[in-house]
Amino acid sequence: MTLKVQVRKQRGDFLLDADFQAPTPGVVALFGRSGSGKSTLVNLIAGLDRPDAGAIRLDDEILYDAARGIDIPAERRRIGYVFQDARLFPHLSVASNLDYGAHRTRAERLITREAVCDLLALGPLLKRRVHGLSGGERQRLAVGRALLSQPRLLLLDEPLASLDAARREEVLPYLEVLRDQLSIPMVYVSHDFDEVWRLATHLVLIENGRTVAQGSVADMSLHPGLRAIVGPEALGAIVEGEVLGCDESGLMRLKVGRSELKIEPVAGAEKMLRVQLLARDIIIATQEPAHLSVRNALKGSVANIAADDESSDLIGIDIGGATIVSRITRAATRELALKPGMPVWALVKSVSLRRQARAHA
Amino acid sequence: MLQPDELDALHLSLSVAARSVLISLPLGLLLAWVLTRRRFYGRTLLDAVVHLPLVLPPVVVGYLLLVLFGIRGPLGGPLSRLLGIQLIFTRNGAALATAVMSFPLMVRAIRLSLENVDRGLEQAARTLGAGPWDRFASITLPLMLPGILAGLITAFSASLGEFGAVITFVSNIPGETRTLPLALYTALQTPNGEAEAARLAAVSLILGLVGLLLSEWFARRVRRMLGR
Numbered sequence: 400m401t402l403k404v405q406v407r408k409q410r411g412d413f414l415l416d417a418d419f420q421a422p423t424p425g426v427v428a429l430f431g432r433s434g435s436g437k438s439t440l441v442n443l444i445a446g447l448d449r450p451d452a453g454a455i456r457l458d459d460e461i462l463y464d465a466a467r468g469i470d471i472p473a474e475r476r477r478i479g480y481v482f483q484d485a486r487l488f489p490h491l492s493v494a495s496n497l498d499y500g501a502h503r504t505r506a507e508r509l510i511t512r513e514a515v516c517d518l519l520a521l522g523p524l525l526k527r528r529v530h531g532l533s534g535g536e537r538q539r540l541a542v543g544r545a546l547l548s549q550p551r552l553l554l555l556d557e558p559l560a561s562l563d564a565a566r567r568e569e570v571l572p573y574l575e576v577l578r579d580q581l582s583i584p585m586v587y588v589s590h591d592f593d594e595v596w597r598l599a600t601h602l603v604l605i606e607n608g609r610t611v612a613q614g615s616v617a618d619m620s621l622h623p624g625l626r627a628i629v630g631p632e633a634l635g636a637i638v639e640g641e642v643l644g645c646d647e648s649g650l651m652r653l654k655v656g657r658s659e660l661k662i663e664p665v666a667g668a669e670k671m672l673r674v675q676l677l678a679r680d681i682i683i684a685t686q687e688p689a690h691l692s693v694r695n696a697l698k699g700s701v702a703n704i705a706a707d708d709e710s711s712d713l714i715g716i717d718i719g720g721a722t723i724v725s726r727i728t729r730a731a732t733r734e735l736a737l738k739p740g741m742p743v744w745a746l747v748k749s750v751s752l753r754r755q756a757r758a759h760a
Numbered sequence: 761m762l763q764p765d766e767l768d769a770l771h772l773s774l775s776v777a778a779r780s781v782l783i784s785l786p787l788g789l790l791l792a793w794v795l796t797r798r799r800f801y802g803r804t805l806l807d808a809v810v811h812l813p814l815v816l817p818p819v820v821v822g823y824l825l826l827v828l829f830g831i832r833g834p835l836g837g838p839l840s841r842l843l844g845i846q847l848i849f850t851r852n853g854a855a856l857a858t859a860v861m862s863f864p865l866m867v868r869a870i871r872l873s874l875e876n877v878d879r880g881l882e883q884a885a886r887t888l889g890a891g892p893w894d895r896f897a898s899i900t901l902p903l904m905l906p907g908i909l910a911g912l913i914t915a916f917s918a919s920l921g922e923f924g925a926v927i928t929f930v931s932n933i934p935g936e937t938r939t940l941p942l943a944l945y946t947a948l949q950t951p952n953g954e955a956e957a958a959r960l961a962a963v964s965l966i967l968g969l970v971g972l973l974l975s976e977w978f979a980r981r982v983r984r985m986l987g988r
Contacts, residue, residue, distance in 0.1 A: 448885050473886045480887035486880050490902045499898075500888030548888045 400586060402552065403425065406443050406463075414437050415608040421601045423458065423552070423584035428595040428616070430606035432628055437588045440605070441554045443588065445480050446473030457552055477506060479550030479583075483557040485537040487529050487544075494525050496540060499753035500548025508549065510581065515543045518580065519573050539573060546583070553585045559594060567594075574598055583662055592629045596620070596637050596675060604628075620675070621715065621724050623705075631707060635677035636723040650694070653709040655718030658697040660747065681725035682746040683714060685735050695747040697723070701739050704732060716745050762959060770963055771942035772851065776926075776939055777919035779855035780862065781912055782866055788866035788911065795867070796874045813925075814864045822928025825857055829929075853930040854937045858919035866915040873907020874900070906982040910975055917971035921964065940964050 403420040415436040421427035429437045442448040444455055446462065449470060455463040464694060480507050487496050516522045519539045524532060532540065537556050559567045571594065578585065578598060589595050595602065602619040604612040611624050619625060620637035640653035640660060650661040653672055660710050665672065699718035705712045712732045714725045723745060762770065795807055813821055829836035829847045839845045847853035877900055885895045923941040930937040932946060944960040947953035
């Protein structure tokens with residue numbers, strides 16, 4: 400089961416030339432700078448815009464195929480779309496907005512109104528007017544409206560971009576619940592890596608209208624193309640960890656590869672946790688460290704060394720079943736005489752762990 | 761207060777204006793749509809033709825209608841032969857003349873409201889499974905409602921007062937084509953008709969005022985309905 404997209408679209412001087420596929424169900428993030436063509440790409444998938452050439456296929460159905468002259472109109476594609484600006488209908492009530500798509504689908508009602516209201520906490524909004532809703536409430540309603548049209552695929556085009564940080568934190572958990580409890584594949588467009596690594600299972604990197612790389616979020620977290628967009632400060636390996644329980648001091652034990660991390664306990668954590676280890680927060684030692692305040696020292700070996708900029712290197716460290724990355728100065732690389740294969744200890748400040756519950760299909 | 765023939769004129773004016781907007785509303789919607797949403801060769805020319813009545817002397821419009829819809833005219837001939845419809849010297853003819861004259865007002869108002877409809881909302885409706893007619897009926901039309909109502913009331917009020925095109929095309933026949941302004945004009949031409957003229961002028965004034973107030977009231981109601 401996959402979403403396969405291979406399309407070209409010329410618009411003025413801008414050429415979109417995208418080719419990616421993503422496993423469904425799952426959350427595919429289309430990640431890139433603003434203006435890289437992400438929104439154009441989702442509009443092509445939705446059918447709101449027509450490619451010049453190529454094909455779009457969802458599971459075994461062809462939505463678009465230029466060569467075979469197939470172009471299913473947007474209203475019959477059964478693809479839900481959550482726009483950045485919500486696009487609620489101003490002349491309809493909250494309830495009528497919610498039911499707009501539900502009244503127009505002939506598909507089996509797999510997602511019920513009750514379930515959607517429950518999942519997105521829409522109950523209290525139903526009696527209110529569309530104009531009185533906050534930005535976060537508007538987006539939740541837009542998501543609910545799209546879900547009730549019983550889509551086979553849900554497109555979310557920067558649904559949080561128009562919200563401030565507080566509102567974003569208010570909506571994000573709902574999207575996580577959605578991902579974990581419904582098996583609807585999602586395409587999530589964003590230029591905010593924080594959202595992407597919390598939500599997505601698969602990442603497609605877009606640059607100047609081209610899909611330059613794709614893979615699982617963990618694999619993609621160390622991609623140089625990603626580093627170019629998020630910058631050196633936000634670069635960091637994303638690893639999956641298995642929760643082993645808590646130690647005597649109350650810290651949570653997390654198995655990553657063959658190593659073990661100790662982190663502040665996470666409320667509601669299930670069996671697996673996804674954590675990001677920022678490259679700038681990882682210190683490398685060539686001997687087993689002692690007398691340090693840092694709690695986490697992971698034993699591993701240097702996997703690779705790559706220049707990051709004029710004065711810094713990125714050191715990939717294999718910690719057994721997972722690779723993390725550290726950003727150190729070139730001078731340090733030289734002084735420690737780091738070479739691929741060399742045994743090292745990676746020191747991780749526990750505060751630098753960023754965590755989020757992981758999806759399970 | 762009003763004399764029977766004055767009441768006739770008032771009644772006739774309302775009837776002509778109602779028929780007039782009945783013709784121009786659907787056509788106005790269609791033209792506003794075509795002019796706003798379609799790009800085709802000759803669009804600017806069509807736009808200009810629609811607006812012609814605004815700048816032409818009404819007598820010219822009446823004359824052109826006379827030429828086209830006269831008994832032997834290229835349109836009037838077939839109409840009367842095949843369908844038995846005669847427009848010249850009839851109240852339907854008066855309605856046609858006022859419809860043509862007030863058409864630009866109708867189209868402008870509807871067009872303005874259509875231009876203000878966010879296409880993004882139509883796109884959203886589309887992704888929710890609404891086909892073209894469904895989108896128009898459930899999204900576009902309701903959002904255009906304020907403009908349509910404004911156009912309707914303005915065109916209706918203007919139709920009540922159309923003089924030149926009516927008198928040229930369908931003449932001044934009591935009980936058939938003598939609408940308020942024509943009756944007022946006739947009264948002024950008649951010895952001792954000043955009192956009648958004054959009454960008719962007062963009626964016209966009141967009608968105009970009511971129309972404007974009604975339009976404002978509607979607009980406010982609709983705005984509230986749309987939550988703006």
